[in-house]
Amino acid sequence: xxxxxxxxxxxxxxxxxxxxxxxxxxxxxxxxxxxxxxxxxxxxxxxxxxxxxxxxxxxxxxxxxxxxxxxxxxxxxxxxxxxxxxxxxxxxxxxxxxxxxxxxxxxxxxxxxxxxxxxxxxxxxxxxxxxxxxxxxxxxxxxxxxxxxxxxxxxxxxxxxxxxxxxxxxxxxxxxxxxxxxxxxxxxxxxxxxxxxxxxxxxxxxxxxxxxxxxxxxxxxxxxxxxxxxxxxxxxxxxxxxxxxxxxxxxxxxxxxxxxxxxxxxxxxxxxxxxxxxxxxxxxxxxxxxxxxxxxxxxxxxxxxxxxxxxxxx
Amino acid sequence: xxxxxxxxxxxxxxxxxxxxxxxxxxxxxxxxxxxxxxxxxxxxxxxxxxxxxxxxxxxxxxxxxxxxxxxxxxxxxxxxxxxxxxxxxxxxxxxxxxxxxxxxxxxxxxxxxxxxxxxxxxxxxxxxxxxxxxxxxxxxxxxxxxxxxxxxxxxxxxxxxxxxxxxxxxxxxxxxxxxxxxxxxxxxxxxxxxxxxxxxxxxxxxxxxxxxxxxxxxxxxxxxxxxxxxxxxxxxxxxxxxxxxxxxxxxxxxxxxxxxxxxxxxxxxxxxxxxxxxxxxxxxxxxxxxxxxxxxxxxxxxxxxxxxxxxxxx
Numbered sequence: 001x002x003x004x005x006x007x008x009x010x011x012x013x014x015x016x017x018x019x020x021x022x023x024x025x026x027x028x029x030x031x032x033x034x035x036x037x038x039x040x041x042x043x044x045x046x047x048x049x050x051x052x053x054x055x056x057x058x059x060x061x062x063x064x065x066x067x068x069x070x071x072x073x074x075x076x077x078x079x080x081x082x083x084x085x086x087x088x089x090x091x092x093x094x095x096x097x098x099x100x101x102x103x104x105x106x107x108x109x110x111x112x113x114x115x116x117x118x119x120x121x122x123x124x125x126x127x128x129x130x131x132x133x134x135x136x137x138x139x140x141x142x143x144x145x146x147x148x149x150x151x152x153x154x155x156x157x158x159x160x161x162x163x164x165x166x167x168x169x170x171x172x173x174x175x176x177x178x179x180x181x182x183x184x185x186x187x188x189x190x191x192x193x194x195x196x197x198x199x200x201x202x203x204x205x206x207x208x209x210x211x212x213x214x215x216x217x218x219x220x221x222x223x224x225x226x227x228x229x230x231x232x233x234x235x236x237x238x239x240x241x242x243x244x245x246x247x248x249x250x251x252x253x254x255x256x257x258x259x260x261x262x263x264x265x266x267x268x269x270x271x272x273x274x275x276x277x278x279x280x281x282x283x284x285x286x287x288x289x290x291x292x293x294x295x296x297x298x299x300x301x302x303x304x305x306x307x308x309x310x311x312x313x314x
Numbered sequence: 315x316x317x318x319x320x321x322x323x324x325x326x327x328x329x330x331x332x333x334x335x336x337x338x339x340x341x342x343x344x345x346x347x348x349x350x351x352x353x354x355x356x357x358x359x360x361x362x363x364x365x366x367x368x369x370x371x372x373x374x375x376x377x378x379x380x381x382x383x384x385x386x387x388x389x390x391x392x393x394x395x396x397x398x399x400x401x402x403x404x405x406x407x408x409x410x411x412x413x414x415x416x417x418x419x420x421x422x423x424x425x426x427x428x429x430x431x432x433x434x435x436x437x438x439x440x441x442x443x444x445x446x447x448x449x450x451x452x453x454x455x456x457x458x459x460x461x462x463x464x465x466x467x468x469x470x471x472x473x474x475x476x477x478x479x480x481x482x483x484x485x486x487x488x489x490x491x492x493x494x495x496x497x498x499x500x501x502x503x504x505x506x507x508x509x510x511x512x513x514x515x516x517x518x519x520x521x522x523x524x525x526x527x528x529x530x531x532x533x534x535x536x537x538x539x540x541x542x543x544x545x546x547x548x549x550x551x552x553x554x555x556x557x558x559x560x561x562x563x564x565x566x567x568x569x570x571x572x573x574x575x576x577x578x579x580x581x582x583x584x585x586x587x588x589x590x591x592x593x594x595x596x597x598x599x600x601x602x603x604x605x606x607x608x609x610x611x612x613x614x615x616x617x618x619x620x621x622x623x624x625x626x627x628x
Binding site for chain 2: 073076081129130142144146147149151152153154155156157158159160161163164165168176177178242245246247248249250251252253254280282283284285287288
């Protein structure tokens with residue numbers, strides 16, 4: 001029976017999904033790894049994968065596609081760029097996996113791009129011809145799908161929508177070195193920063209926050225009528241709606257999907273976000289749908305598996 | 315022998331190219347039409363097409379694909395939207411053509427999108443996997459190609475890059491009803507307006523201008539050392555480079571092609587434009603190439619023919 005693996009690579013462990021070729025998730029496991037830069041570390045990964053297969057009555061030869069999603073740029077030839085937050089030797093790992101899984105096509109995919117593909121395969125965007133996934137977490141990532149295919153970009157910067165400029169007057173510098181990026185206002189970090197700034201401006205006391213990305217507490221404060229929280233979420237919607245209008249003037253998708261951790265609060269701000277987008281977009285694009293993503297943290301695992309399968313020509 | 319037709323629809327006439335399936339332009343003709351909204355007008359078109367074929371030893375049955383480019387939105391299902399500057403009944407014309415050319419696949423394509431496809435088929439972008447054509451004339455149009463395919467957009471607004479916002483503080487309204495669009499600064503009209511405003515600001519006398527889109531005279535003034543002309547072109551490059559950086563954060567193309575009338579002056583401003591783009595883009599995209607388009611006014615005629623052929627599965 002042919003199988004597909006989706007491997008979500010994190011800083012201290014990997015999460016692996018075993019899929020049927022139709023996209024049914026049959027089993028999941030987590031393998032603690034640490035840095036993945038030595039033959040010993042590669043072996044931990046391949047042994048873990050073999051273990052998952054054995055537990056589910058499958059053999060390494062059954063695996064026809066393996067996707068790996070990484071938190072960094074991957075260009076449209078599948079080449080992995082600089083990985084800032086993770087110790088990984090992509091080529092070494094790729095070679096080790098190829099030796100063990102001789103029938104498998106391998107594909108690296110950027111994590112936000114992978115999440116978009118996951119939603120295309122088995123999530124809200126199933127069967128959609130064009131959509132943009134906006135993954136809002138610590139930063140703002142994106143995955144652009146047009147004509148049913150992911151746009152990874154010639155230099156791996158496709159879908160880097162967190163770095164669309166929304167405020168040319170900004171003086172604070174974004175992680176990318178530029179100023180006024182969407183990510184500075186619409187990420188979890190951005191929302192929490194806006195909330196604190198609004199509290200200061202209004203002279204109110206912020207609610208207790210569990211770290212610099214605790215949007216859950218800001219959302220709860222919003223529900224409880226906290227004006228600063230409402231202003232912070234409004235600003236997020238304003239910036240995001242504006243950036244989406246710019247995206248629509250380039251690829252004009254059928255649907256926007258909001259995912260990532262902040263996507264969990266979608267209901268709270270959905271109408272504000274839709275109104276902001278309609279205010280800024282070109283007339284033909286007002287009918288664009290704005291919906292929540294549905295696969296949560298598993299989206300990227302699904303999506304990298306899908307890409308590896310798709311590239312194989314399944 | 316199988317043939318392909320590309321029909322460039324203008325306000326008072328159509329220009330028709332007869333192509334081989336390999337993309338060689340074998341003959342061109344112009345057919346005066348006026349409004350194309352009646353059976354009589356449709357017949358003028360079909361008779362003109364038959365005449366072109368007869369002159370070149372071909373029959374209507376030989377034609378396997380016919381593309382029509384129109385100055386307005388066409389969505390990703392090939393449906394033509396509102397045409398502001400032209401009197402055309404797309405469905406009526408399509409039916410009349412279908413009755414005469416029974417073996418042909420028909421496709422409508424937006425003009426700037428068609429120009430991009432023309433460059434992909436037989437121009438500078440031949441064989442490129444991803445690029446964005448920026449057609450600078452009276453307005454600023456665009457055609458986005460990713461994964462070797464045109465992105466027309468779910469609502470026909472794909473490649474509407476003239477309406478990327480570059481100045482949120484603008485008070486003058488763009489033709490689209492919004493404010494601060496790229497088109498307000500980087501179109502022929504925008505360049506001429508900037509030139510006049512700069513002359514006023516500097517207290518200099520503008521050179522004689524042949525109408526509101528005469529960028530040729532502005533370019534010549536630039537070459538002659540006219541400071542206001544140099545400032546106007548600088549501003550064009552600044553706005554265009556900024557907008558291109560936003561596009562790169564969405565689709566990250568391999569190449570930008572500058573076409574349309576203003577594209578003819580490319581050499582004059584190429585280095586300024588490249589510098590502006592590099593100043594604003596994300597680090598991975600600095601290697602993006604910025605080149606002149608090569609098919610001039612024939613690009614759209616080539617491109618709609620290509621699209622009709624492509625959709626047929628040739």
